Amino acid sequence: MSDQVINPAIRPVFTGDPTHQQDSTGEIHDHGHHEHHKDNFITKYIFSQDHKMIAKQFLVTGMFWALVGGMLSVIFRVQLGYPNQAFPILETIFGKWAPGGIISPDFYYMLITMHGTILVFFVLTAGLSGTFANLLIPLQIGARDMASPFLNMLSYWFFFLAGVVMLTSFFLPDGASDVGWTAYPPLSGVREASPGSGAGMDFWLIGMTLFIFSSLLGGLNYITTVLNLRTKGMSMSKMPLTIWALLITAVLGLLSFPVLLGAAILLIFDRTIGTSFYLDNIFINGHALANDGGNAILYQHLFWFLGHPEVYIIILPAFGLVSEVLATNARKPIFGYRAMILSLLAIAIIAFVVWAHHMFVTGLNPFVASVFVFLTLLVAVPSAIKVFNWIATVWQGNIKFTPAMLFAIGFVSMFISGGLTGIFLGNSALDIELHDTYFVIAHFHIVMGVSAFFGMFAGVYHWFPKMYSKMMNNTLGYIHFWITIVGAYLIFWPMHYMGLAGVPRRYYSFDAFQSFNMFGSLNEFITLAAMLVFFAQILFLINFFYSIFYGRKLTTANPWQSNTLEWTTPIKAGHGNWPGDLPTVYRWPYDYSKNGDEYIPQTTPLREGETGGH
Amino acid sequence: MSAAISNHNRFHPLKFALWLGIASMIMLFAALTSAYIIRKAQGNWVDFRMPALFWFNTIVIVVSSITMNWTLRSFKRFKVNACKIALAITLLLGVVFLIGQYFGWQALNEMGIYINGNPSGSFVYVISGVHAAHIVGGLIIMLIILLKMSTTPFNPNRLIRVELMSTYWHFVDVLWIYLFIFFQINIF
Numbered sequence: 068m069s070d071q072v073i074n075p076a077i078r079p080v081f082t083g084d085p086t087h088q089q090d091s092t093g094e095i096h097d098h099g100h101h102e103h104h105k106d107n108f109i110t111k112y113i114f115s116q117d118h119k120m121i122a123k124q125f126l127v128t129g130m131f132w133a134l135v136g137g138m139l140s141v142i143f144r145v146q147l148g149y150p151n152q153a154f155p156i157l158e159t160i161f162g163k164w165a166p167g168g169i170i171s172p173d174f175y176y177m178l179i180t181m182h183g184t185i186l187v188f189f190v191l192t193a194g195l196s197g198t199f200a201n202l203l204i205p206l207q208i209g210a211r212d213m214a215s216p217f218l219n220m221l222s223y224w225f226f227f228l229a230g231v232v233m234l235t236s237f238f239l240p241d242g243a244s245d246v247g248w249t250a251y252p253p254l255s256g257v258r259e260a261s262p263g264s265g266a267g268m269d270f271w272l273i274g275m276t277l278f279i280f281s282s283l284l285g286g287l288n289y290i291t292t293v294l295n296l297r298t299k300g301m302s303m304s305k306m307p308l309t310i311w312a313l314l315i316t317a318v319l320g321l322l323s324f325p326v327l328l329g330a331a332i333l334l335i336f337d338r339t340i341g342t343s344f345y346l347d348n349i350f351i352n353g354h355a356l357a358n359d360g361g362n363a364i365l366y367q368h369l370f371w372f373l374g375h376p377e378v379y380i381i382i383l384p385a386f387g388l389v390s391e392v393l394a395t396n397a398r399k400p401i402f403g404y405r406a407m408i409l410s411l412l413a414i415a416i417i418a419f420v421v422w423a424h425h426m427f428v429t430g431l432n433p434f435v436a437s438v439f440v441f442l443t444l445l446v447a448v449p450s451a452i453k454v455f456n457w458i459a460t461v462w463q464g465n466i467k468f469t470p471a472m473l474f475a476i477g478f479v480s481m482f483i484s485g486g487l488t489g490i491f492l493g494n495s496a497l498d499i500e501l502h503d504t505y506f507v508i509a510h511f512h513i514v515m516g517v518s519a520f521f522g523m524f525a526g527v528y529h530w531f532p533k534m535y536s537k538m539m540n541n542t543l544g545y546i547h548f549w550i551t552i553v554g555a556y557l558i559f560w561p562m563h564y565m566g567l568a569g570v571p572r573r574y575y576s577f578d579a580f581q582s583f584n585m586f587g588s589l590n591e592f593i594t595l596a597a598m599l600v601f602f603a604q605i606l607f608l609i610n611f612f613y614s615i616f617y618g619r620k621l622t623t624a625n626p627w628q629s630n631t632l633e634w635t636t637p638i639k640a641g642h643g644n645w646p647g648d649l650p651t652v653y654r655w656p657y658d659y660s661k662n663g664d665e666y667i668p669q670t671t672p673l674r675e676g677e678t679g680g681h
Numbered sequence: 682m683s684a685a686i687s688n689h690n691r692f693h694p695l696k697f698a699l700w701l702g703i704a705s706m707i708m709l710f711a712a713l714t715s716a717y718i719i720r721k722a723q724g725n726w727v728d729f730r731m732p733a734l735f736w737f738n739t740i741v742i743v744v745s746s747i748t749m750n751w752t753l754r755s756f757k758r759f760k761v762n763a764c765k766i767a768l769a770i771t772l773l774l775g776v777v778f779l780i781g782q783y784f785g786w787q788a789l790n791e792m793g794i795y796i797n798g799n800p801s802g803s804f805v806y807v808i809s810g811v812h813a814a815h816i817v818g819g820l821i822i823m824l825i826i827l828l829k830m831s832t833t834p835f836n837p838n839r840l841i842r843v844e845l846m847s848t849y850w851h852f853v854d855v856l857w858i859y860l861f862i863f864f865q866i867n868i869f
Contacts, residue, residue, distance in 0.1 A: 214694035287701040295694040325705045329712035336807055341797035344720070344804075360725045360800050365716055372712065 106642075114224075116216035117642040121223050122202035123534060126527070128227060129194020130608065135234075136185035141601050143178040146170040148594025150576045150587075164242070172575045173262050176245035179573060180263065183248025184271070185233070188278055191381040191519045193226045196320070199384055199526050200289045200313045202534065206633035207307050209298025209650050211643045214291040218284050225281035229274045236270035244271035247573065249370055252345035252363050256337045259351050268338070272331055279324045279331075286324075289317040298632070300652035305669065307631050307656040308401060311408050312387025315415045316380050322419070323376035330369035337361070364429050371422035378515055379418045382482075383411060385522020386453060389475045391656075392525045393457055395629045396472035397464025398665060400657035403456040410449035417446050427495040428502045436495040443493035450486055454479060465660070469627070470544030471529035477552045478521035484556075485514025488563065503573070506566025509559045517555045524551075527611070532626050536638050537618030543610040547603055554600035561589050630656045630668045699845050703852050706815065710856060713811065714863055717804045721867065727799040731864050732788035738781035739861050745774035746854040753847045761835045768827050771850070775820045782813050805864055812860055815853050822846050 115121060145154065146169075153168035164174035201219065205212055213219045236243040245263030246254040250271065258265045293314045297306075333344040337358070345366045346358035394401040401407060423431055423439040431439075457479045466472065488510040491497050501507060524547075531539050570583050577583040577590075625634035632652070636644050650670045654677075658667040662677075720726075748771040755764035786806060794802035826842055 214698060218698070283702070283705055287698045287705070290701055291694045291698040295692065295697055321701055321705045322708050325709035326712040329709050329716065332713075332811060333716065333807065336796075336803065342803040342807070343797070343800055344716070344807075357797075362720055362723060365720055368719065369712055369716060 114220060116212070116220045118201045118205050118212050118216065118219060119534070119640065119642075119644075121219055122198050124223050125193060125197030125201060125226070126534075128223075128230065129190050129198060130611070132185050132189040132194060132230065133604070134608070136182050136190055137601050137604060139178045139182040139185070141598055142170065143175055143182070144594040144597045146175055146575065148591040150578055173242065173245060175575045176247075176261070176573075177242045177263055177267070180244050180247055181233070181237070184244075184275075186516065187248060187377065187381070188275070189226075189230060189233070191516070191523075192282065192320075192377070193278070195381065195519060195523050195526075196313065196316055196384050197223070197226065197285060198523075199309070199388060199530075200285065200317065202530060203307075203309050203633065204289055204292050204313060205296070206533070206636065206640075206644060207310050207631050207656075208293060208296065208301050209632050209645075209652065210292060210296035211645075211649070213288050214296060215288055218288050222281050222285035222288065225277050225284065229277035229281060232270050232274035232277060236267050236274070239266045239270065241265055241267055243267045249367075249374070250334070251370075252334060252337065252361075252366050253349055256334060256345050256361075256363075256366075257349060257351060257356065258338060272335055272338075276328065276331060279328050282320050282324050286317040286321040289313060290321065293317075298649045298652060301632075301669075304405075305652055305655045307387075308390040308404070308407055308411075309384075309387035311411055312383045312390070315411050316383040319376045319380050319383070319415055319418060323373040323380070326369055327373035327377075330366055330373070333369075334366065364426070367426050367429060368422070371425045372419070374425065375422045376415075376418040378511075379414055381515055381519045382522075383414070385478060385519045385525075386411065388522045388526040388529070389457065389478045390460075391631070392471050392475040392529050393460050393479075394657050394659060395529075395627050396467045396469055396475070397461045398467070398659045399460055399464040400659055400661070401456070402459035402462075403452070404655065404657065406452055407456055410452045413449040414446060417442060417449075421446065424493055424495075424498070427498045431495075433495070440493060440495050444490065446493075447486070447490060450482075454483055454486070467627075469528065470539070470541060470548055471525045471527075473545070473548045474521045474525035474528060477548065478518055478525060480552070481513055481518040481521055481555070485510055485512075485518060489514060500569075501566060503571055504566035505562040505570045505572055508572050509562035509566060512562075513555070513559050517559070521552075524548075524607070529627065530633075531611075531614065532621045533633055533636075535615050535618070536621045537614050538621060538626070539614040539618060540610050543606055547607045547610065550603035550606075551600055554596050554603065557596040558593050558600060561593060565589065625668075628666045630658060630666055632669055635668060635670055693841060695841060695845060696848070699848055703849075706852070706856070709811070710808070710860070713804075713808050714860070717808070717863075717867065720800055720804070725799070727794070727801045729789075729792060729794050729802070731805075731861075732785055732792065734781060734785045734788055735861060735864075738778050738785060739858065741774050741778045741781060742854050742857050745771050745778065746851055748774060749847050749850045753843055756840060756843045759835065759837065761830075765827065765830055768823060768830070772820060772823045772827060775816060775823065775850075779813060779816055779820075782809060785809075808860060812853070812857055815856070819846070819850050819853055822849070 110116075112120065115124070142157075145157070151169055154165075155168040157165035157170060158168045161170075161174065164171055164177075170178075201213070204210070233243075241262040243263055244250070244255075244267040245261055246268060250268070254260045254264060255268055258268075293306075293310060333342070336342040337344050337346055341357065343358040343361035345363050346356065346361040347363075349356040349358060390401055390407060421439060421443045423435065424443045427436055427439075461476070488506065492501055492507060492510055528539060528544055531537070565583075565586050568583075568586070570577065570586060577586065621638050624636070624638050627634070632650055635650050637646060652669045653672045654667065654669055656669050659665065661667060748767050752764055752767040752771060755761075755767055786809075789802065789805065794805075796803055796806040823846060826839075826846060829839075
């Protein structure tokens with residue numbers, strides 16, 4: 068009987084402890100004590116404490132939000148592609164927000180604000196980290212569940228609640244927040260500043276606060292689990308790169324989200340009690356506000372101190388997923404395992420000292436700016452190491468082009484394209500020209516948005532069999548991939564040219580600007596491409612949900628012939644993951660095509676004369 | 682028994698999780714106090730002295746840390762009554778601290794330092810208010826543990842709860858000392 072962590076003397080205290088649990092079939096695994104409680108519908112599917120179910124909850128909730136967030140972008144792209152053209156159906160659906168079938172400016176700002184908020188936080192933070200940290204951490208390190216399954220469940224429900232609050236805000240009389248996803252004061256600090264600055268902004272702040280709690284609870288659980296609950300033999304240097312990436316992501320979140328909370332607390336006081344942390348000398352409708360002595364730039368410092376690490380919180384899990392998928396499907400060991408870990412660490416450390424590159428045009432001292440330029444460009448070094456290693460991993464590999472593999476390769480392509488423009492923007496001199504233009508939009512959508520989505524798709528296609536014991540449809544997967552990668556480039560590539568020509572982001576319409584009229588047809592083209600990509604994602608959703616119920620049944624526990632521990636669990640793993648003892652690990656996870664064996668799982672003991680190393 | 686045991690048991694996972702939580706709380710207060718420093722550097726800043734009452738509150742919270750330590754020691758030695766008494770005193774001191782903070786804010790108000798006045802005052806109200814919220818959280822946990830101890834027979838297995846509570850309480854105590862020194866240095 069194994070009881071891997073809990074000191075017997077204190078065990079009863081530790082409620083929700085994984086060793087108390089049993090799986091869905093009612094089998095009791097392991098444990099020296101017997102609490103035969105049966106799972107009912109509510110404890111199994113709703114208030115579940117099984118990390119695998121919580122992962123699915125995060126994934127499906129994330130997919131709902133991706134659908135909503137994507138839909139918002141399609142709607143505002145209609146205005147950008149066909150400015151002031153009436154589409155009566157819009158009035159039918161949105162009523163006063165689209166009078167005469169034309170999206171109103173207030174609605175437009177609401178759409179872009181919520182698009183950003185939803186995609187950055189609800190989809191690519193909670194949907195991505197929440198899904199794969201919950202699914203993979205216990206499975207790949209050989210643990211029965213998270214350190215505290217109860218906190219894990221709370222993490223999901225805080226996220227759910229945050230979502231309910233955000234969703235409700237759409238139905239307020241004045242609509243959701245419309246101040247931009249960064250919520251800069253004074254627009255976010257003064258209730259009368261815009262329609263969404265009132266109740267919409269209140270809901271936004273409440274929603275984000277709940278979200279931060281969710282993220283912190285999840286994060287401290289992930290870190291604790293990785294550092295304390297690894298199975299025998301799973302030293303840090305034998306962990307799959309997915310776990311390294313998810314661990315470092317959680318550390319970033321734990322250290323940066325509280326800063327956003329601090330910024331939000333000060334903002335809430337400015338809005339409610341009338342303090343002046345961010346507000347100073349403001350005139351609205353001809354009368355002066357009482358606020359005196361505040362500083363709006365202070366908010367930007369606090370916000371971007373979170374905001375920049377947040378970018379890496381989004382992309383690091385994708386790094387991990389992609390590394391795993393590439394090595395498995397190229398049937399080759401990952402190239403430069405240690406370099407991969409060190410570059411993850413380097414990116415995480417640099418993440419905390421580059422925030423001011425978002426603020427080059429706020430009147431930052433040019434000397435300080437030059438320091439931030441240097442630190443920002445340093446990020447290129449570990450990023451380039453990673454890209455080099457990914458390419459070297461697939462180089463001359465025996466590549467199996469599964470949909471997951473295609474998305475992983477697509478990720479590398481996207482990450483290179485988007486990363487290169489980061490070098491432009493990281494220079495303070497160039498940034499003065501490019502700041503707040505479509506060049507920035509193109510950069511961060513490719514390097515962070517689309518890349519992270521590709522990492523997520525690679526993860527979903529790859530681990531779907533583990534989650535649902537079914538296979539997804541490959542043909543639909545290929546169609547989904549090709550439309551998405553071609554479409555994503557068609558959307559964002561032209562934006563670079565618009566940005567270089569100075570077309571500013573966040574504008575409702577360019578009709579009044581002679582110099583930007585020439586991009587009218589390009590804008591229309593982008594809108595059509597965006598719609599195409601959006602409908603390709605619906606194909607993915609159909610594939611996903613259809614496969615859960617009617618997909619080809621999984622007949623082997625290890626469909627991709629992968630080395631990591633999650634594939635040593637039964638096809639339908641219960642709560643507790645392994646029916647018997649926890650597996651013991653003897654080697655690193657990347658022994659592919661070694662000494663004539665195509666793959667050697669981590670649980671295979673070392674042979675004579677073999678070392679477990681890299 | 683699998684050999685997994687030898688590999689672990691280094692540190693209780695919940696204790697580890699609490700320290701991570703403390704790290705994130707440190708980041709929250711680091712953010713708030715650095716915001717204070719950045720804002721102060723920009724001028725238009727009203728200087729004032731912290732009311733003397735805050736000294737009293739600081740002593741109260743330090744004493745409560747000592748009684749919390751007494752609680753933990755009694756628990757480890759199975760001295761049930763001493764443990765309950767010590768915890769009750771700690772709880773009481775925590776409440777006295779909160780009331781003291783409230784009167785401290787009143788005293789600030791009487792000095793003409795309002796929460797919606799110059800940011801130098803607003804920061805003191807908000808930062809000490811956020812700290813007070815952390816104290817309230819600690820007091821709720823203490824109350825639950827005290828009720829559990831009074832209504833159920835003594836259970837040595839609950840040591841981990843008491844240890845977690847004690848670590849948290851020492852943290853919010855040290856946090857207040859830091860904030861108090863910070864205000865003294867900056868406002869004076």
